[in-house]
Amino acid sequence: MPHTKDDLPDALYSAAQVRGLDASLIAAGTPGFELMQRAARATWRALVRQWPAASELTVVAGHGNNAGDGYLVAVLARRAGWWVRVLAVGDPLQLRGDAASAHAEAVSENVRIEAWSGQSECRGIVLDALLGTGLTGDVREPYAGVISVINASGLPVVAVDIPSGLCADTGHILGRAVRADLTVTFIGLKLGLFTGDAADVVGELVFNDLHADPQLLEGAPTSALRLMAGNLPCLPARTPTSHKGKFGHVLLVGGDRGLGGAILLSAQSALRSGAGMVSVATRSEHVPAALARIPEAMVLGTSSANQLMELLQKVSVLVSGPGLGQSAWGRSLLSAAANAPLPQVWDADALNMLAEERVNLPKDCVITPHPGEAARLLGMSTAEIQADRPAAAHALSKKYAAVVVLKGAGSLIASPDGRLAVCHQGHPAMATAGLGDVLAGLVGALLAQGMDAFNAACLAVWLHANAGEQQGKFGRGLAASDLIPAIRQLLEEQAPCLK
Known part of the structure; x- marks a missing residue:
């Protein structure tokens, strides 16, 4: 046929x-x-x-x-x-x-x-x-x-x-x-x-x-599963008696000096993707901008990891890395996150510090490297990663005992148990900064709403790619924040709120 x-x-x-x-x-x-x-x-x-x-x-x-x-x-x-x-x-x-x-x-x-x-x-x-x-x-x-x-x-x-x-x-x-x-x-x-x-x-x-x-x-x-609308993992529909306590509390850690926008994009994505509560730990000077942009989030101006300890007892999911930087401030916050017994998403500079073996990856983690970050994590060149992307995704998943999202054209999601999924949707207009921050927040929100790591990563990658495909029809000049309302709409079509 x-x-x-x-x-x-x-x-x-x-x-x-x-x-x-x-x-x-x-x-x-x-x-x-x-x-x-x-x-x-x-x-x-x-x-x-x-x-x-x-x-x-x-x-x-x-x-x-x-x-x-x-x-x-x-x-x-x-x-x-x-x-x-x-x-x-x-x-x-x-x-x-x-x-x-x-x-x-x-x-x-x-x-x-x-x-x-x-x-x-x-x-x-x-x-x-x-x-x-x-x-x-x-x-x-x-x-x-x-x-x-x-x-x-x-x-x-x-x-x-x-x-x-x-x-x-x-x-x-x-x-x-x-x-x-x-x-x-x-x-x-x-x-x-x-x-x-x-x-x-x-x-x-x-x-x-x-x-x-x-x-x-x-x-x-x-060898793999091709992600499509008919085989995606789904969140359950929300019943009329739903309340915020049922949908998790995501803490996003990052935003060093000069990098505040990344953590705000990630937080906005987590909020708009259905997390019950969202907290942000970032540099104190970013607090006014964060409150102005996302008043629904709880924002903690953070100068040291000690300030995170009480908050870590209250949240259900951690997202670390967007705009984190690699200074002593970022290293101390990531070290505290690594010791928290929570489902986590690591992206960006969290992965760079992981590659330098400055910190150990906790259990139940999703990592979201682009090919360059994947190369550093595996001690290879980016060209070698791109020459065999499926093998690289499997190798990362095995090495770190984590669910891996290897980003790029035909994003791959690999599980430590050997499963591999492929998302071939997307658009060339998505070649712009900030989209990884949006994806990290989206994965965190889905984890907070009860999905396991592999299913959350698969659904997040598909939503992210298809939102990019929708917005990419308008051509180049796509901004990462353009994807967030499109993701929200796609998520509602898939798992509606019941009235």
């Missing part, structure tokens, strides 16, 4: 897991060549839907089953009366198995097949059937040069299964990748289509299960 956009399944797989599903389908009685034909028909239908007036197709084929899919799409285009040409990278006579059968069928249908050369010209729609999901190392020549020509052509591009050069497991571009306008993928959704560099190269994504028996998919191992 074809699926597009938000109709996609929620299970995500590694390349090896999808190959296992493919093998299971074959073992259950569906010949591999029949699956290849189904993939070709699915690609052809999606292509025609996307460009109904088109009549020319250039298939760029490599080796393996990805090329076999391309040859069979060329056959379908030829039968439909299109101008078709296959540009073969390498000798097609070296193809084996089902791919060789697909090539033979293209030859029998008199499809024009030419060897790729530096002078090859692409016409019409370009079908990327170069490299499949098995790619692990960087793309080498001649494929790298072919990809550059495809990207420079300015023509519409369809990728078969995955854009060539994109890692199916990590979403990392392996040196160079085809920039597709449409990607048609099969059997199981690959994790790498939803995180890292994927958003820049996948284009519109269409999924087809190739009529796989659902029973074969049940119980099969998966």
Whole structure:
């Protein structure tokens, strides 16, 4: 069955897991060549839907089953009366198995097949059937040069299964990748289509299960869960007898000199996301601004950690890090927070001090690093984090025994028990300061309202990304505070207050 956009399944797989599903389908009685034909028909239908007036197709084929899919799409285009040409990278006579059968069928249908050369010209729609999901190392020549020509052509591009050069497991571009306008993928959704560099190269994504028996998919191992409106954890609806004492008390610690706005954004987010009570511990000089902006919050001007001790006995959740800085003031406050037996959210400078081993992370914690902070926590480079974001999220969760939100394009939420969720929503306008502070306050508010750490992180990331997507439609210039009313509205739609 074809699926597009938000109709996609929620299970995500590694390349090896999808190959296992493919093998299971074959073992259950569906010949591999029949699956290849189904993939070709699915690609052809999606292509025609996307460009109904088109009549020319250039298939760029490599080796393996990805090329076999391309040859069979060329056959379908030829039968439909299109101008078709296959540009073969390498000798097609070296193809084996089902791919060789697909090539033979293209030859029998008199499809024009030419060897790729530096002078090859692409016409019409370009079908990327170069490299499949098995790619692990960087793309080498001649494929790298072919990809550059495809990207420079300015023509519409369809990728078969995955854009060539994109890692199916990590979403990392392996040196160079085809920039597709449409990607048609099969059997199981690959994790790498939803995180890292994927958003820049996948284009519109269409999924087809190739009529796989659902029973074969049940119980099969998966790599991650794709967060969507239908599978999100939910807060319970609020009954008419609700009162503030039922929804927790969040204490937010941060806002050193020159950084007061961060803790105020976080506090405003916690308040507007439903926390019953909100307190802020910050520099004394920030108290007037905090009271003017958030009069509903209880604001404590704090010069030392000793002033926190009484308040720590009264609150239910801690959020540490927004605007905390790394001076002695911030270190002392974070040390006091680390010793509090409470669910906590650590962000920003709290994570930088954690990376420097100045403090230990308490139990029941959610940490929300961006790639640079994740690199410091793991003793790696940011490039290494981005090269395998799922592995980095799992490594952080294991190292710190915490729920981890690895922020960025295709944010990842990892649990110490091995669960991984992916949120691919969002908008380029969200590339602005303060959004992490809003997210930290939101996670804290959901913890205060009774959610466990993994579910609170999943729901918070989804709300945050979708609020950004809504507000991002107005274009660049998005301010972090713009997300807060949108988050409130989305939360109410999901878990309303009953009258």
